[in-house]
Amino acid sequence: MMHTVTICDANHSASQCPALDATGLDSFDSQVAGGDMFSHTFTVAGTYYYYCRPHPWMQGEIIVH
Ligand SMILES: [Cu+2]
Numbered sequence: 001m002m003h004t005v006t007i008c009d010a011n012h013s014a015s016q017c018p019a020l021d022a023t024g025l026d027s028f029d030s031q032v033a034g035g036d037m038f039s040h041t042f043t044v045a046g047t048y049y050y051y052c053r054p055h056p057w058m059q060g061e062i063i064v065h
Contacts, residue, residue: 001034003058008049016056017049029053 006029008017025046032038042048042064052058 003032003034003055004053005030005032005038005040005050006053008051012053016059017051018059018061019049021048022046 006012007021007025007027008019009021009025009027010023011027012029025044025048026040026042028040030038030040042062045064048062048064050060050062
């Protein structure tokens with residue numbers, strides 16, 4: 001099954017997101033197969049919300065200090 005790791009920002013119109021990220025934070029939208037991995041090295045500190053586009057109930061939050 002294909003999933004995505006999609007950041008919750010204005011560019012990805014994530015209406016299902018718990019909240020939108022602050023402007024200026026990193027942005028990404030990557031497809032990832034079930035059981036596979038996605039990595040991203042953050043360049044800006046902040047609170048990041050992300051979700052899966054085909055399954056918007058799949059969500060997460062990452063706090064970068
Ligand atoms: Cu998914």
